[in-house]
Amino acid sequence: MPPSPSRSGAPLDPRLTSAFAEVPVIASVVGTQPLRQFLTAPAKVCILASFAVGQLPQVVPALGRAGKLVFVNVDSSPGLAQDRGALEFIKNMGAHGVVSTRLSLIEKGRPLGLLTMMKVFVTDRSNLRRSTDAIARGAPDLVEIMPAPIIARMSAQAQRAMSPSVAAGFVESPADVALALALGSAAAATSDPRLWHLRRDQLPPVPPAALKRPVPPQE
Numbered sequence: 001m002p003p004s005p006s007r008s009g010a011p012l013d014p015r016l017t018s019a020f021a022e023v024p025v026i027a028s029v030v031g032t033q034p035l036r037q038f039l040t041a042p043a044k045v046c047i048l049a050s051f052a053v054g055q056l057p058q059v060v061p062a063l064g065r066a067g068k069l070v071f072v073n074v075d076s077s078p079g080l081a082q083d084r085g086a087l088e089f090i091k092n093m094g095a096h097g098v099v100s101t102r103l104s105l106i107e108k109g110r111p112l113g114l115l116t117m118m119k120v121f122v123t124d125r126s127n128l129r130r131s132t133d134a135i136a137r138g139a140p141d142l143v144e145i146m147p148a149p150i151i152a153r154m155s156a157q158a159q160r161a162m163s164p165s166v167a168a169g170f171v172e173s174p175a176d177v178a179l180a181l182a183l184g185s186a187a188a189a190t191s192d193p194r195l196w197h198l199r200r201d202q203l204p205p206v207p208p209a210a211l212k213r214p215v216p217p218q219e
Contacts, residue, residue, distance in 0.1 A: 012164045012186055013115060013141050015096070019044035019069050024181055026071075026166060026189035027196045034193055035059065038068070041196035045069045047099055047117070047189060053079035057093050064094045071097040071117055074105055084108050099144065106138035116140040117166065122150045132161040144168050144189060148176060151183050156213055159184050171195070178203040179210055 027038045027046040032055065038046055039062075046068055051059060056072065063070045072080075072095050080086050082102065087109055090098055097115030100106060109116040118140040120131040135143055143162040145151055147169035151159065159165065167180035168189035177198055180188040188195075 010139075010163060015069060016045070016115070016141070016164075016186065020187050021200075023196070023199055024187045025177060025195050025198055026168075026187050027193075028168070028189050028191040030191055032059070034191070037193040038196060039063070039066055041193065042199065043196040045071070045187070047071045047073055049073040049076045049099075051077055053077060056080075056090070056095075060090075060093045060095050064096075069097075070095045071099050071115065073099040073119075075100050075102065075119075084112075087112055087114060090114070097141070103134045103138050106140050110139070110141075115142070117142040117144050119144040119146065119168075120162070121146050122154070128154070128158055132158065135162055142166050142186065145185070148180055148188065151180060151185065152210065154213075156184075174198055174202065175204050175206075178206050182206040182211055 023043045025043050027043045028049060029035060029038050029046045030049045048070065060070055072090050074080055074082065074086060082105065087098060091112050091114055097117060098105065098109050099117040099119055101119045106116045106118045118135060118138055120143060122128050122131060122145060142164055144166045145162055148167035148171050151167055163184065164186040166187050166189050167185045171177060171188045171190040172192060177188040177195060
């Protein structure tokens, strides 16, 4: 297998750097029920998922007025088309970014001035290679790596190819967030409202053994 493309020099957008400075957690807000909890939490960044297209014009501006940085998961918004028109709609209502597994949407988002977060599911090495190829082409602002525990099984080279990254899926405790950051992720994403209050100075220490990288296979 040839080396993965390197994104080790890809800078984090200043808006994201500022947003993650105090609380390095992205709130995955699934449906309207958790909105009030997010509005009162110190976390600054959210991903809106499972919001119908008719709900977004009310929700997105309200979050923006509250000083939140809003990403919309295009893949999980019922009624929202998978095309440039949908991205323009999201941009015009005041959202800051989009999340998608689709390379075509990631490529279209940047010219519109949207932050882009590409979601990838890492299930095996062949899938990892396809993901890094797509990331190299789309050049997203963030890569959402799912599930989060797989990051500890990835080589440092593979994670560089997916940086800046967000660990997501099975992020259930402060220790999970701390490990994701120690392994190089810029933040962790979770739907657990308790972790939307987790500040950097509250992160638990990470055992050195948890940071050991696997030995790359000889191929």
